Amino acid sequence: MTDKDFMRRRRGRSIALFLALAGVALLFYAMAMVKFATQAVHIVH
Amino acid sequence: MSATTSIAGLPSSTAGDWLQLLKPRVLVLVVYTAVAGLAMAPDPLHPVLAFAAILAITVAAGAAGALNMWFDRDIDAVMSRTARRPIPAGRIGPGEAFAFGVVLAVASVMVMGLATNLMAASWLALSILFYVLVYTVWLKRRTAQNIVIGGAAGAFPPIIGWVAATGHLALLPVLMFAIVFVWTPPHFWSLALYASGDYARAGVPMLPVVSGARVTRANILAYTVLLAATSVAPWLLGLTGPVYGVVALALGVRFMWHAARVWRDQADASGRSRRNDAAARAAFRFSILYLFVLFGALVADRLVFHSAGLHVWVG
Numbered sequence: 001m002t003d004k005d006f007m008r009r010r011r012g013r014s015i016a017l018f019l020a021l022a023g024v025a026l027l028f029y030a031m032a033m034v035k036f037a038t039q040a041v042h043i044v045h
Numbered sequence: 046m047s048a049t050t051s052i053a054g055l056p057s058s059t060a061g062d063w064l065q066l067l068k069p070r071v072l073v074l075v076v077y078t079a080v081a082g083l084a085m086a087p088d089p090l091h092p093v094l095a096f097a098a099i100l101a102i103t104v105a106a107g108a109a110g111a112l113n114m115w116f117d118r119d120i121d122a123v124m125s126r127t128a129r130r131p132i133p134a135g136r137i138g139p140g141e142a143f144a145f146g147v148v149l150a151v152a153s154v155m156v157m158g159l160a161t162n163l164m165a166a167s168w169l170a171l172s173i174l175f176y177v178l179v180y181t182v183w184l185k186r187r188t189a190q191n192i193v194i195g196g197a198a199g200a201f202p203p204i205i206g207w208v209a210a211t212g213h214l215a216l217l218p219v220l221m222f223a224i225v226f227v228w229t230p231p232h233f234w235s236l237a238l239y240a241s242g243d244y245a246r247a248g249v250p251m252l253p254v255v256s257g258a259r260v261t262r263a264n265i266l267a268y269t270v271l272l273a274a275t276s277v278a279p280w281l282l283g284l285t286g287p288v289y290g291v292v293a294l295a296l297g298v299r300f301m302w303h304a305a306r307v308w309r310d311q312a313d314a315s316g317r318s319r320r321n322d323a324a325a326r327a328a329f330r331f332s333i334l335y336l337f338v339l340f341g342a343l344v345a346d347r348l349v350f351h352s353a354g355l356h357v358w359v360g
Contacts, residue, residue: 001057009059016060024152027100030093031160038091 067107082206097160098209105153109176111146120247165209172201189255196229235329239322258316269304273297286350292342303328
């Protein structure tokens with residue numbers, strides 16, 4: 001494996017990890033919003 | 046810095062290798078049956094939470110697959126079908142794969158618990174533990190009934206999908222579990238018939254290795270008849286409409302036809318197929334189509350005849 005291959009693979013792994021973590025953060029945000037909204041509906045009623 | 050001296054010894058995994066650890070082809074079936082369980086549930090679930098639940102089930106199944114590959118790395122290296130997997134091929138270290146699997150397993154159960162309910166998270170944790178401890182560690186290398194009992198692990202997703210939406214268990218998801226459970230032996234044994242050399246080399250006591258091809262063919266037929274009977278149970282018990290009933294009957298007859306072809310396959314004195322296991326290969330391919338169409342019909346039937354039961358969350 002050459003330097004170039006190694007760097008390319010490492011960049012690929014880093015991008016995949018970033019996308020996965022960003023996706024998890026977005027998912028937790030969306031879940032929190034849904035839970036808050038549901039609780040708010042219960043409180044109003 | 047020289048490429049050959051400083052970098053050659055470092056792990057050369059790609060993002061695709063890590064994805065391969067999750068057994069993506071198996072995940073398709075897991076997601077499909079989990080979505081079916083979720084769709085059949087009478088209680089609505091917000092789309093965001095439903096997405097989180099399906100994602101959690103998918104990641105949990107992937108984590109179980111990664112832990113399976115970690116534990117089975119020695120036999121994977123021996124079998125031609127699995128020798129190119131990331132661990133035996135040396136692209137990912139065993140310790141890394143184990144950590145990856147454990148982190149994903151814990152995270153998936155946590156997300157399921159936060160998104161839906163503790164009951165669903167518990168079922169999800171049970172499915173991971175069952176696949177890793179009961180099937181992979183305990184049964185796979187000890188008994189020819191490994192995939193019969195271990196098949197339960199792959200049958201959990203419809204139950205988890207249902208419980209994620211409702212918080213409790215009911216008869217229909219149990220029947221969906223039973224269908225996948227009974228479907229697993231003829232599905233895997235069809236594959237094992239033409240991959241038995243691989244399993245024998247690795248010392249895995251699959252039924253064709255332990256009892257021979259003839260016994261395996263008879264068992265495939267027996268389980269397929271049982272599957273055909275189990276698949277119509279939701280209809281006979283009034284839990285589904287005629288669309289599902291007709292499709293289940295037709296698929297059952299077709300699968301039994303395939304199983305009968307496997308059973309009657311021309312074999313030599315040792316029971317090995319003279320036709321390169323063409324019937325077993327066809328039965329294996331059909332078994333995948335069978336489950337997709339059957340569960341598709343289950344959901345379609347609910348949409349057509351029991352639309353009141355299939356809720357779209359409207360806030």
